Amino acid sequence: MTTPSSSVTAPSRASVDLTEAARAGWESWLARRVERVTGPRGDLALVETRWLEPGESVDDEQALAGYGPSATLTRMRRENLDTGEPEYGYRVWDAASAGIRSFDAIETFPFDAAWVLEAWFEPVSEDRTVPFEHLRDNGATRDLVVPGDIIFSLVEDGRAQEYTVAAFDDGGTLLVPFGDPTNRSDDPDLASYPVGRFLVVQRIGGAADAGTPGPVLLDFNRAYIPPCGFSPHYNCPLPPAQNRLGVPVTAGERRVRRDSA
Incomplete structure (x- = not known):
């Protein structure tokens, strides 16, 4: 016990x-x-996390290409583990994701x-x-x-x-x-x-x-x-x-x- x-x-x-x-x-x-x-930006709504290569640029329209109207975008920043240099990325959230639909x-x-x-x-x-x-x-x-x-x-x-x-x-x-x-x-x-x-x-x-x-x-x-x-x-x-x-x-x-x- x-x-x-x-x-x-x-x-x-x-x-x-x-x-x-x-x-x-x-x-x-x-x-x-x-x-x-x-929720629309809850854990089950996250459908993509992408970190960009140095010098790479992706605008909102490019990042959301292929997603439906229920998708939204947020930007991120972190430090590289090896160099300490800043890295930039984004996340795509979908309020109608497969994860939300299958959740019980x-x-x-x-x-x-x-x-x-x-x-x-x-x-x-x-x-x-x-x-x-x-x-x-x-x-x-x-x-x-x-x-x-x-x-x-x-x-x-x-x-x-x-x-x-x-x-x-x-x-x-x-x-x-x-x-x-x-x-x-x-x-x-x-x-x-x-x-x-x-x-x-x-x-x-x-x-x-x-x-x-x-x-x-x-x-x-x-x-x-x-x-x-x-x-x-x-x-x-x-x-x-x-x-x-x-x-x-x-x-x-x-x-x-x-x-x-």
Whole structure:
């Protein structure tokens, strides 16, 4: 029997108030997730990601050639892994994509109050970067800003295991990519998305800024499938070694169900 626990300062689960608030908001969160991934620029709508060669130029009309009237375009910029030089690209979104049309549901584990944990956020003195492998970079890494560590414990068969995981800065939100044994499970009732899942870290109290140490909430019932689980045109960060948990996380989203017809 696997039982989660938490954290470095208070080795107990989240308070009853926090747990009940998490339970009350869970179903509406699931509904918002479906709305988000099926929207005109949701994860299922992404049909092309293309990075341009140096000096190459593609206008909007060229990029959208061959797509229907429901397609739209966004531009991107990144740094080359080897040279650090800027690279430019674009994405095409289709509100009538095959992915949206075939989508049936996001399968989830049942809500489990035991997976609402109180943890501790410990910022670093200066923002540090951690190399993250990405799904489609063939083993290469990209440095992501990690403002601090998330510290908590999980209990398996009566023995506590403390974890210190890296949460990267995603536009002001602390995001934890994590892996666990459900990613590799052959049990159809236990298996989750093989690449891993994401979890947004919630500050408790809401007043502290990202540079302040303090308690945080890890509600694994809101662990979600990353964008690359919905479209092959995303390149998601993979969980680093310290973010791979030894305990099966039987909470949150599991996998995308598609209409087989």
